[in-house]
Amino acid sequence: MVPLNIRVGFFLALRALKRASLWTTSLIVFVMVLTFLNLVVISGILVGLLQGAVDAVRTEYTSDVIVSTLSDKSYIENSGNLIALTKDLLGVERVTARYIEPSRLEAGYQTRKESDKPDTANALVVGIDPEEEDAISGISKDIIEGEFLEAGDYDKIVLGNYLLKQYILFETPGLATLDNVGIGTKIRLHVGDVTREVTVKGILKSKVDEIALRAFMVDTQFRSIIGRNDGNVDEIAIKINEDTTPEEVRDALALRGVKQDARVQTFEEAQPQAFKDIISTFNMLGAMFSSIGLVVASVTIFIVIFVNALTRRKYIGILKGIGVSGRAIEYSYVFQSIFYAVIGSALGLLLVYGFLVPYFAANPIDFPFSDGILVAPYEQTFFRVGLLVVSTVIAGYIPAWMIIRRNTLDSILGRN
Amino acid sequence: MVRTKQLVKTFKNGDVFTPVLKGIDFAASQGEWVAIMGRSGAGKSTFLYQMSLLDDPTSGEIVIDGHDTHEMSVNEKMQFRLSKFGFVFQDYALLPELTALENVALPLLMQDLSKADAYGKALAALERADLGHRTGNLPSQLSGGEQQRVSIVRAVAHEPKILFADEPTANLDNESSRRIMEIFTDLHKAGQTIIMVTHEDQYANLTQRIIHLDDGRIISEEKK
Numbered sequence: 135m136v137p138l139n140i141r142v143g144f145f146l147a148l149r150a151l152k153r154a155s156l157w158t159t160s161l162i163v164f165v166m167v168l169t170f171l172n173l174v175v176i177s178g179i180l181v182g183l184l185q186g187a188v189d190a191v192r193t194e195y196t197s198d199v200i201v202s203t204l205s206d207k208s209y210i211e212n213s214g215n216l217i218a219l220t221k222d223l224l225g226v227e228r229v230t231a232r233y234i235e236p237s238r239l240e241a242g243y244q245t246r247k248e249s250d251k252p253d254t255a256n257a258l259v260v261g262i263d264p265e266e267e268d269a270i271s272g273i274s275k276d277i278i279e280g281e282f283l284e285a286g287d288y289d290k291i292v293l294g295n296y297l298l299k300q301y302i303l304f305e306t307p308g309l310a311t312l313d314n315v316g317i318g319t320k321i322r323l324h325v326g327d328v329t330r331e332v333t334v335k336g337i338l339k340s341k342v343d344e345i346a347l348r349a350f351m352v353d354t355q356f357r358s359i360i361g362r363n364d365g366n367v368d369e370i371a372i373k374i375n376e377d378t379t380p381e382e383v384r385d386a387l388a389l390r391g392v393k394q395d396a397r398v399q400t401f402e403e404a405q406p407q408a409f410k411d412i413i414s415t416f417n418m419l420g421a422m423f424s425s426i427g428l429v430v431a432s433v434t435i436f437i438v439i440f441v442n443a444l445t446r447r448k449y450i451g452i453l454k455g456i457g458v459s460g461r462a463i464e465y466s467y468v469f470q471s472i473f474y475a476v477i478g479s480a481l482g483l484l485l486v487y488g489f490l491v492p493y494f495a496a497n498p499i500d501f502p503f504s505d506g507i508l509v510a511p512y513e514q515t516f517f518r519v520g521l522l523v524v525s526t527v528i529a530g531y532i533p534a535w536m537i538i539r540r541n542t543l544d545s546i547l548g549r550n
Numbered sequence: 551m552v553r554t555k556q557l558v559k560t561f562k563n564g565d566v567f568t569p570v571l572k573g574i575d576f577a578a579s580q581g582e583w584v585a586i587m588g589r590s591g592a593g594k595s596t597f598l599y600q601m602s603l604l605d606d607p608t609s610g611e612i613v614i615d616g617h618d619t620h621e622m623s624v625n626e627k628m629q630f631r632l633s634k635f636g637f638v639f640q641d642y643a644l645l646p647e648l649t650a651l652e653n654v655a656l657p658l659l660m661q662d663l664s665k666a667d668a669y670g671k672a673l674a675a676l677e678r679a680d681l682g683h684r685t686g687n688l689p690s691q692l693s694g695g696e697q698q699r700v701s702i703v704r705a706v707a708h709e710p711k712i713l714f715a716d717e718p719t720a721n722l723d724n725e726s727s728r729r730i731m732e733i734f735t736d737l738h739k740a741g742q743t744i745i746m747v748t749h750e751d752q753y754a755n756l757t758q759r760i761i762h763l764d765d766g767r768i769i770s771e772e773k774k
Contacts, residue, residue, distance in 0.1 A: 138662050145659060153647040153688070452643045455604055456657050456704070457632025459625070543605040546643070 142458060143465025150466065151473055165434050166478020166522075167485070172427035173518045174486055177420020178510045182494065184413045187341065187504030192401040194271045195344040197230075197371035198380045200404050201387070201396045210396040213366040220370065223386050225378025230270045233261035233353055234368040235360045239297065240322040241312040255297050255310045259323065259349045260369075261356025270373045273338060273345060280317035280336035287352045290335040291323065296346040298337065323349075328359050341504055370396075424518065431522060432529040435474065439467055440533035447537055451545025460538045464531060471530025475523040483519070486510050551743055552601055552712060553577040557610035559596055559766075570596045572766035573610070578759075580711075583734070583744040585754035588763035594747045595716055597763065601745065602635055602714040603627045615711055632660055636705030638715040642697040644689040644704070650676060650696075651685040654704045661708055675707040676700070679733065695726025702733055706742065713737065715746040719753060731756055 136144075151159065192198070201220075203210050210216060213231065220229050235258070242253040264283040268274045274282035283292055295301035299311040315321060319334045332351070340346045357363065374383055380400035387398045443450065453463055491508050498505030543549075559571040570593045578584050586594045599605040601612060603619055612619045615634060622630065631637075644653050651672050658668035676685055679699050689697050698718060705713055715734070719727035731753050738744055738757075746757065754760050755774075762770040 138660070142656075142659055145656075149647050149652060449645055452639070452645065453656075454628065455631065455637060455643070456660075457628060457635075458656065458660050459628060462660070541605070543599055546604070546639075 139459055139462040140465055142462040144469055146453075146458075146462070146466035147469030147473070151470060162434075162438055162474050163477050163481065166431065166474050166526075167481045169427050169431035169434070170479050170482030170519070170522060171485065172430070173424045173522060174482065174510050174515055175490060175508065176423045176427070177417070178486075178508045179494075179499070179506060180416040180420045180423075181413065182507040182509040183499075183501055183504055184409065184416055185509045186498055186501070186506045188401075188405060188409070188413075189507070190340070190342050190504060191344070191405065194273055194276070194340060194342045195371070196399075196401045196404045197270050198374045198401055199372040199383045199387075199398065200401065201370040201372065201392070201398050203368050204395070204397055207395075209362070209366045209368050210370065211366060212395050213370070216392055216395065217367075217370060219390060219392070220372055220387065223383060225374045225383060226372055227375050228266065228270050228373045230263060230266040230371050231353070231367040232267070232369040232371070233356050233360060233362060234258050235261075235325050235356075237349070238324040239293075239312060239349065240324065241315045241319065243322055244320070253313050255312045257294070257297050257347060257349045259291075259325065259351060259356065261351050261353035261360075263353050267350075270371050273340070273350075276338040276340045276345065277336045278339040280334065282336050283350060283352055285352065287335065288355055289330065289332045290351070291321070291332040292336040292338055292350040293334055294346040294348050295337060295339040296343070297349060301337075301339065323359070325359055328361075330359055341502075428521060428525050431475075432525045435471055435526045435529040436533055438474075439471060439530045440536070442470075443467065443534050443537040447540070447545045448548055450537055451542050451547075454538070454542040455546055463538050464534045467530050467534035468527055471526045472523060474530075475526035479519045479522055483515070486515070551578055551580045551582070551615060552745065553611075553613045554601065555611040555613075557597070557600060557612065558608045559593075559600060559605070560608045570766050571600065571607070571610075574763075574766075574768055576601075576761065576768065578712075578743065578745060580743055581738075581741045582759065583738040583742075583757040584746070585757040585760045586745065586747045586763060587749060587751075587754055587760055590749075592763040593766045594749075594763055598714055598716055598745065598747050602637060602712075603631055604637075632657060633708075634711045636708070636710035636713040638698070638701050638705050638713065638718045640717040640720045642689070642694070642701045642721075644697055644701055646689055649686050649688055650681060650692065650700045653689070653700055654707050657704065657708050672703075672707055675703045679703050693726070694722050695729060698722060698726065698730055699733065702730065702737075706737060712743045712745060715744065717747050717749065719748070719750065727753070 237259040240254045299313045323330045323332050384398050494508040498507050554576045557574040561568045588594045600607045654672035655668040748754050758774050760772040
């Protein structure tokens with residue numbers, strides 16, 4: 135059985151809300167929606183800036199788990215066995231292997247005079263199986279000029295946009311780029327002592343440095359250029375299914391002794407430390423903005439309830455005069471506050487998950503280093519809804535309590 | 551039923567003390583209808599507020615239905631008002647966001663009646679006062695006379711021991727005032743104890759006893 139004061143408080147609150155001015159109610163709810171958006175969206179976009187970059191690195195480069203060369207080795211030893219082992223692991227969907235070698239690219243050599251400075255750029259050239267690579271990283275979607283590689287392509291290369299001068303907005307000291315290079319341009323590839331003339335087949339544009347600063351060739355040819363005929367590779371990206379976690383695959387590989395030959399990392403572990411630091415800084419900033427939002431919401435509700443209780447002081451006096459307890463009247467204001475907070479949050483939730491999250495997923499904010507999305511994890515959002523409701527209830531209770539404790543007759547007669 | 555002894559009420563405003571009641575001895579028995587009269591500022595309403603426990607006297611004694619109210623806490627007084635008193639205010643004092651039915655049902659709900667019982671009792675009381683057709687109306691949709699009738703119904707729906715009325719006809723035209731006094735007469739005939747402040751002789755004459763106040767003291771008493 136619900137206690138009497140709560141029942142009467144609810145009865146009074148329901149009628150007060152039902153017969154309140156529509157404009158006033160709408161305005162309060164509107165303020166609550168804005169507060170909710172302030173709580174969720176500001177920090178969500180801040181974190182989303184980084185999350186967009188994290189997602190892009192995961193999608194286009196590391197996939198869910200990445201196996202790379204140990205720092206004291208030139209490549210992953212026993213790569214063939216490792217790839218076979220990985221493919222057999224439960225939960226592994228696809229695997230792609232990459233050969234990577236530091237190289238120098240040279241353009242304009244056909245017309246260059248002896249006295250001219252060579253037009254060169256350093257790049258990591260990656261030998262890939264185009265089909266497997268694309269199935270995992272989907273980088274063919276990043277092609278902005280020309281075409282992506284196909285199996286059987288020979289002397290064809292795809293360049294990342296940061297290797298080309300026309301795609302660099304601001305000159306970066308230390309970053310050499312190729313000038314006047316487009317689709318069909320022949321360039322020289324210098325790998326160790328080997329020099330080979332290749333044709334630019336496509337240009338990739340990505341905000342992931344590991345794509346934008348790399349050049350790609352078909353692995354079968356690249357293997358022969360770097361003289362790697364033992365099948366050992368430099369990087370293996372592993373895509374897993376939804377029922378498996380990256381940690382499970384990492385641990386399964388570690389259990390099978392893979393750590394002796396390679397470094398195994400989940401996509402999160404592979405993120406640069408600076409990235410993680412920025413994420414935690416942005417999270418802190420988001421929490422700060424949220425706190426300010428909460429204070430604004432609390433003050434708003436405090437003022438609304440205080441003005442409401444003050445203008446209704448006479449009626450509060452009458453309620454007490456006819457025997458309605460102060461506690462029941464306090465509950466009625468608390469219920470009204472809860473109503474404003476819950477309706478405001480519900481509309482905010484609808485706006486966030488029904489419109490803003492899908493909108494930013496489809497139309498990310500174009501930042502130089504990432505495609506910013508709106509990050510609003512359910513558990514965090516509902517925690518903030520809880521915070522909003524609690525702070526609103528407190529902000530609604532205090533002014534009601536202040537007015538109700540005044541002398542009943544003074545309230546009825548409007549005496550101070 | 552109600553007894554006051556040497557009741558004193560002094561208002562304090564900064565360093566200024568204003569004595570309004572200067573030692574009133576009064577008693578009303580069960581079923582009695584008493585009118586309190588006096589010129590403006592005589593202390594009529596203040597006296598009523600002390601007896602109805604809406605305000606605390608500066609000194610003196612108030613005993614109601616055998617209970618000394620001096621030692622009661624705020625909550626006990628509130629509970630006492632709820633269970634034993636009905637109050638009719640000069641300006642009706644209906645809650646603007648509640649319909650006539652809800653205004654009457656509210657004190658009944660506060661007495662822990664179920665919603666159905668409270669509404670049923672309130673509806674029956676309103677119908678007895680010829681307000682059955684106005685149950686769903688808000689106070690702003692009622693005339694002054696109708697509002698005061700709803701206010702009386704609210705005050706007596708829970709069958710209080712004492713009905714206090716503070717100038718219940720002050721804001722009403724003659725016809726409405728006459729109807730209100732008919733209701734009071736019927737309530738009195740049914741055994742209701744009524745203590746009413748009024749400044750109108752014609753309505754005071756309907757009561758059994760008239761107390762005249764002046765300068766915070768009872769200066770005369772007429773029994774009918």
